[in-house]
Amino acid sequence: MTAANLRRAGRLSVAPMMDWTDRHCRYLHRLMSQQALLYTEMVTAPAVIHGDRDRLLGFDASEHPVAVQLGGSDPAQLAEAARIAADYGYDEINLNCGCPSDRVQSGRFGAILMEDSALVAACVSAMIKAVDVPVTVKCRIGVDDQNPTEILPDFLARVSAAGVDHFIVHARKAWLQGLSPKENRDVPPLDYDLVLAMKGLFPGLNLSINGGIGSLDEAQVLLDQGLDGVMIGRAAYHTPSDILLTADQRIFGMGETRTAAEIVHLMLPYIEAHLTAGGRLGQVTRHMLGLFQGRPGARGWRRYLSENVHESGAGPQVVLDALAHVTTQAA
Template sequence: MTDHTRYNLHRNARLSVAPMMDWTDRHCRYLHRLLSNETLLYTEMVTAPALVRGGALHLLDFDAAEQPVALQLGGSDPAELAQAARLGEEAGYAEINLNCGCPSDRVQSGTFGAVLMKDAALVARAVAAMRRAVDVEVTVKCRIGVDDQNVEETLPEFLSQLVAVGLERITIHARKAWLQGLSPKENRDIPPLDYDLVQRMKMLFPNLHISINGGVDSLDAAEALLDAGLDGVMIGRAAYHQPADILCAADRRIFGHGPDTTPQDVVQQMIPYIDAHLAQGGRLGQVTRHMLGLFAGQPGARVWRRTLSEGAHKAGADSTLVRTALALVQDQTALAQAARAV
């Protein structure tokens, strides 16, 4: 079992990568950890029923090198969530997070995700049950509200009920979720961001560690929100699509120490991981699909992406393809440097 005492998650949560379905799997998290030693990482959402009723404990598999990493759970039954949290703690996760923010129809039909914003008392019971079940920290990720809620009233009430049962840390996606009429994708873009509301919640609940999520696409923006008084910033799509831009300098700029990493070095470090994955029967594309954006905005980005996209799913594809793609990037980088020197 993991020694959780060596993590200061309130500090690690100054910057985190959002849980994203189909994206933040174990291969993605391993890559992100190589880019940043300090940033807090989250799993994709795992449903409590899948663990407790379905016995799908393979969903909890992860590499210890990913730590500190948090397990995000979806569910609404306090007893079942407590059981699932216990399984997560036994698997070694450093934090258990309850999803109160996902707006998808599939999630609503299971009465969890953003629909829970309508029932603060149920969420409080779930958090209390989970906290009784585990020694690791239990946290929540939520929206500012749903549908026609008057968020100036409902969000403080939601937070006060959670604080009353001992919640110490929460991440707030600074948009409403519209449970009818908008797709999950539209819910990530269309409802307006309200950073001011989240900052007012920090003033109302000064002892609650509040991270903000939604629309943050650079370290500059993250630093500005931290400077404005928020405790943490969670970044989603930008961290996935341009991981080097967000994570290579994060340890130095957000956490105040450590050298910057480079995507070239991280690719080299991924080779043994890829070889081990293939030796266990895995496929190259399962790992490299998360690496496509490593050189976004840099010379060679297009040839890197094309080489991996076209070759990773071919029979017999292995880490040689990654080495080839990296060599092409290095050639493009050298050409760009030579052109600038003229």
């Protein structure tokens, strides 16, 4: 994929979310939007190097454009992991500088890296030398008692000098002490104005914004204000039809719009193949629970799937039977 096409795809992206944006989720999201940039869950560099690579990095070719997010703080390890991921065919390698969990802190990566921009610069420099695809960074506006108006421009300047020209900025601080990862997604106040100011300060950088964006209307406002991209997380997962079904036309000005029911039918061959390969129905359908959120029959859809996907022999017919709850309500 060309850099221009990848940059265009980044106008709207679905955030990397642990336990959520696995390969089954991304396949579903790709059926809903042909244009948006998709991200994997974060995978640590040591896991990529020493673990089951096919399980950690395998993806369906239809997921393009798709980026892998790596966690780590050792330049040599990250370079090796980036090389491995690039060989799998990912369009972009992203470094996590925003996750605040205790486990991530203990490994000295994630949001704690906001305290060491020189180390981040060394990491991305090594990664860039190792691969031919773009290396990007997802970060916070600061951590703990840092002053975001001072730390964020310094961070962007130092890391961009090492060769990164695309940053996704979660427009909240991360509190490494005193707040849980879940609280860190909601409690620290959003500061969109600071991220917008960074676009003015660094006009040559490709800057995307993340955090608290719940609709395409909100995304369009931020794009109209001059940002290069908007990354949506929980709203894209919990209400994917509201975000992704019309995204190609509204954000990218192209493509067809499918219905949520059509998406269900398009998922059936994928589900069948997954089951044939030894997978379980619930591994896929758990990502489909929000397809009809806010629509008639949504509760029946969720309940039927939740109660029946674990039954012996459960397969595509369970999904079709769940869909009947929606179509009956719609009629």
